[in-house]
Amino acid sequence: MHLSLPFRFIPTLVVATAVALAAVTVSSQSQQPWSLEQEARALLASGWWSGYTNHLCEWPGITCNTAGSITEISLPPDFQLGDDGNFGKFNFSCFPNIVRLRLRASGLKGSIPSEIGTLSKLKHLDLSYNQITGYIPSSLWNLKNLVTLQLSANRLTAPIPATIGRLTSLKSLSLEWNQINGSIPFELGDLNNLEHLDFSVNSLTGSIPPSLSHLLKLKALNLSMNKISGVIPHELSQLTQLQYLVLSSNQISGNIIPEIGSLFNLFVLDLSSNSVIGSIPTDLGNCSKLQLLLLSRNFLTGSIPARIGYLSALTSIDLSHNSLRGKAPSELGSLRNSLEYLDLSHNKLTGTIPPSFNLLHRVRQLNLSYNSLKGHIPTDLQLLFPPDAFVGGNNDLCGDPIGLPSCSLTRSSSKNLELVKILVPGILLAFLILGYFVFPRCLLLWKNKSSGVTKNGDLFSIWNFDGKIAYKDITKATEDFDMKYCIGSGAYGRVYRAQLPSGKVVALKKLHHWEAEEPVLFKSFKNEARMLSKIRHRNIVKLHGFCLHRRCMFLVYEYKERGSLFSVLGNDVEAAVLDWTKRLHIIEGVAHALSYMHHNCTLPIIHRSVSSSNILLNSDMVASLSDFGTARLLYPHSRNRTVLAGTPGYIAPELAHTFAVTEKCDVYGFGVLTLEIIMGRYPGELLSLISASSSQSSKSPSLLQITLEDVLDPRLSPPSNRQTASGVVLVTTLALACLRTKPKSRPAMEQVTKELLVRRPQLPKPLDSISLQELTNQEIYQVEKKQENRV
Known part of the structure; x- marks a missing residue:
């Protein structure tokens, strides 16, 4: 420290x-x-x-x-x-x-x-x-x-005087988070060297002066969270160097200027929570560098321009709470490599959900609810997002998961579908048993996506039972599991890398011969195959298939190039590549995976072994939760008692004196994992301080003396970007909430994921001034709420 x-x-x-x-x-x-x-x-x-x-x-x-x-x-x-x-x-x-x-x-x-x-x-x-x-x-x-x-985050009052126009050498002017009132002076346009202007979170009134168009070098303009009225001046289209235009949470009216397309360098356009009317300009499609498009909570009408789908840099689109009509443009599916947030809810959209939305595998949050959409929900979207992303207002949408209306099927089709749902688990279990005790050769089940589409547009997964060919391919690719293909060892068995004849690379977890004879390990192996065959999520490792025989038992996984998070954090070179943005994405990914397991499966699934060793990273440092050997289903109206399982150091404290397992055990493990990602090492000493503080007064001296910057991974420079710094504060606050001694006082993972999706204002003070005690008591957000109430 x-x-x-x-x-x-x-x-x-x-x-x-x-x-x-x-x-x-x-x-x-x-x-x-x-x-x-x-x-x-x-x-x-x-x-x-x-x-x-x-x-x-x-x-x-x-x-x-x-x-x-x-x-x-x-x-x-x-x-x-x-x-x-x-x-x-x-x-x-x-x-x-x-x-x-x-x-x-x-x-x-x-x-x-x-x-x-x-x-x-x-x-x-x-x-x-x-x-x-x-x-x-x-x-x-x-x-x-x-x-x-820079005079931001103080308690300054009174209007900005016209004499500010004398500071003609000024490049950056920051007065945000104060109590400044009055209007924006016209003379501000005389600061022709200005590049950064931030007057957000004040009490400014009046309109935006057209003289701001004289600031031809301006790159960032933030006037959000004031009481500014009037229209957006057409003259602002002359600011061709502008990268950030943030006017949210004001009383701005009128149309979005059609000349907005001339702002070729725009990264962020945030006009949310105003009274803007009219349609979204088609020329917005000229802003090829746009990353955030936030137009929610206005009175926009018309259709969503298809050209938005060609803005390949877009990561977030929020058009919710407007009166937009027409169809959701299929062109949005073209944003599969960039888009992470899409909210079109609370509009008047009609038609079906475009099949191209199936391609949006990077999207972490999707909301299409409260429109007039109809038809079948694309299969991949059903697997990736909870029902409330679609239901509510969309009375004619249908799908397969519980919580969605069933699609209209013929009586015979409906019966056949129900029969499949009943028989498939039994058939799989029967093959497991036969493969282990009867079949002379290994049986491999390989899961592939059908290229066909059924009568009603439902895409089905087909289980192929051609185990002989697949088994030969795998043994040949690994030269009968030669050690030179071994890339590590798991909780049981070794992990191998294999490249199949098709060119696809997979990871194989193979039991040793003696491990296959151990009932506990054999049960864990079967459990992992059973659990992973039930679920699918972009942040859960994919199970392609498995082989079950006394002489040969292995699981076939999606291959993750970077290996475990534990290994990456333990290597100084790789840990340096894992910057703050990537670390925040890893935390968000794990949170979404656990939330899906706890709240979006027919029966809740608890992992019971959340740890950095069980988080795998691909080449883009995207996280996947793995190792479901100790996972189990939670049955309603049951005590769900079990033997102690999990990774030492991540096990919830209540399991020391009770064997009643709940989702809150995973929540505790997530809290430990989050601190480990932020600190770059296992937070053993800090966990002891947190535990000690919970049994003392709420103003524990130890946590008061430790700032957030004290515990950040010293191999990285503290986050300088405001949004990233706010994200680090948020995940640390959530981690400390997840580590509360009483399980009932910990948040549910569903709550955690919702908190992660909320964009928070700029922090009222830097990281080196924020104590862990403030984060434990969530005092930092109380400061933010006071600031919001002031506007």
Whole structure:
């Protein structure tokens, strides 16, 4: 943990004498000795550097030029200001050469002194994430050399004055998360070097001034969560460098400007939660770099332009809660390599769900409910998403899973389907038994997708019983399971890599001869085959088939190139490739898999062995849950008692004194796994602290002293992207909730997945200022809610 050590304090007289001597020493080499001494005295008078006796240029956060004059004050994250962060004692006029002043998240209180206007050489000012109140002093607008101005996440009030137009050198202006009111000044258009403008989460009123179109270098414009009204100015189409246009949660009316297609560099378009009318412009299809298209909760009409389906970079589309009509464009299926979020719910869409939607295997959240859709739900979508993604308003949709209306079948077809559902499990079990005790050669069951379509458009899976050919292919591919094809060992048996004649690569988990004779291992083997033949999910490893015979027992899996998450985290080189975004996706994938097993299967399935060793990664670092040897079904109205099973260190504490297993056992394992992914190692010591804090007062000193940044994997730099940092905070908060001692107080995995899909506002303070105690009590989100209620 990166906890700062306490400083040794010495009498003030000694400190003052040492500083004065240091200043005199430096000043003898300077052309302006009085200014150096003045700087030293000003720093000492502020009370922020009490206890330091070495030369002022060696004090933490202080940078000097060759003459010894201070050019930069950038306090480190763990630096604690003295005198309760009093801002009024800092004498700005004593620093004529300062270029950068960064007092971010330093606990500053009070108002910004007007003397700040004397820093004529200042280029970078960052006072964000403090408790600064009052007005922005008018003298600040005289700092014509300012390049970046960051005052976000404070308690500043009053309108933005027209004199802001004097800061013509400004490239970045951040005033978000304050209480600033009034309108956006027209003079803002004079800042022709501006690239980043963020006024979000304030109380701004009035309309968007057309003068913003003069900011031809602007790349990011965020005015969300204000009270801005009026229409979107057509002139904004001139901002061809714009990458982020976020105007959500305002009172904006009128149409989406048809010239929106001229914003070729746009990454994010967020107009959600406004009063926008009209249709979605077809020319939006020209924005080839668009990744997020968020237009929900407006009054949009017309159809969804088919050209949106050709925006190959799109990851999220939210058009929900509008009045869109027509068919869902089949072209959206073309986004199979990028799209992760699709919400078309609460509209007036008609027709059938396009079969091309079957291709959207990367989509993590899909919602088509509350429309007027009809017909059969594509089979893959039924397997990947719960019924509530479709039902509700769509009264004429039908499908096979429980929770969906059955599709209209003839009486004979219906009977045959029911007969198949009854007989297939029994037939499979019979073949298992016959294969083990009777058949002289191995029986392999191989699952393939039929290329045919039935009368009603239902795609069926066909089980082929041509075991002889498949078995020969596998033994030939592995040279009769030669050790050179072995890629690891599981809980039981070895794992082999095999390339079949078709070119397909698979993984084989093969029992040793002596293991096949062990009843417990044989039962586990059969259990894994049984469980994986029942379920299918994009984040659960696919079982292609299995072979069952006394002399040869193996499972045939989808091959995962990167191996286990445990191995990746244990390798410094591979762990560095696993950046924060990939880690968040892994956590989300595992959460979705467990939620599917717990809440979307006919009978809930619990894994009982959630751990980093049982998470497999493909070449794109997409996670799949594996090793279902200890998994079991939960039967309603049953105690569901069982023997202790699972991976040590991930087993829920209640199983130490009870054998009643529930879904909350998996939830606990997910919490441990999430912390392990965030920390880059097994969180043993932290789990002990969490357990100890739960039996003490809610303000446990140990968790209060540990910040989130203290526990992040040191092999990665802390997340700098705002959205990624917010994601890290969210998953850590959810992990701590999953680790609660009482099972009933842990969230269900369904709740966890819903939380992961909610876009949260920017964090009110940086990671190095967020304690684990705040996350345990979810105080960080209480701060966000207070901010939201203020708007």
